[in-house]
Amino acid sequence: MDIQLNGKSTPISQPCSVAELLAELGLANKRVAVEINGEIVPRSQQTERMIAPNDNVEIVVAVGGG
Numbered sequence: 001m002d003i004q005l006n007g008k009s010t011p012i013s014q015p016c017s018v019a020e021l022l023a024e025l026g027l028a029n030k031r032v033a034v035e036i037n038g039e040i041v042p043r044s045q046q047t048e049r050m051i052a053p054n055d056n057v058e059i060v061v062a063v064g065g066g
Contacts, residue, residue: 001053018046021057031062 002011012021018041022028034041035058041049051057 003051003054004056006058012051015053016051018049018051021051022046022059025059027059027061033060033062034058035060 001015002009004010012024016024018034018036019028022030022032022034034046036049036051037056
């Protein structure tokens with residue numbers, strides 16, 4: 001199935017949760033913000049929130065600095 005990930009069409013192997021997608025992308029332990037179809041997904045809901053075909057997923061990684 002395909003999703004839009006940060007503006008690019010991206011195939012994923014199967015329906016998965018936000019947490020599973022983050023793990024697949026190597027972002028599981030990073031500080032990230034996730035938005036699906038314009039709605040922020042709180043960290044507390046990332047294991048429950050499933051990604052559907054054609055969802056528009058935006059992932060922003062927090063970067064520290066001074």
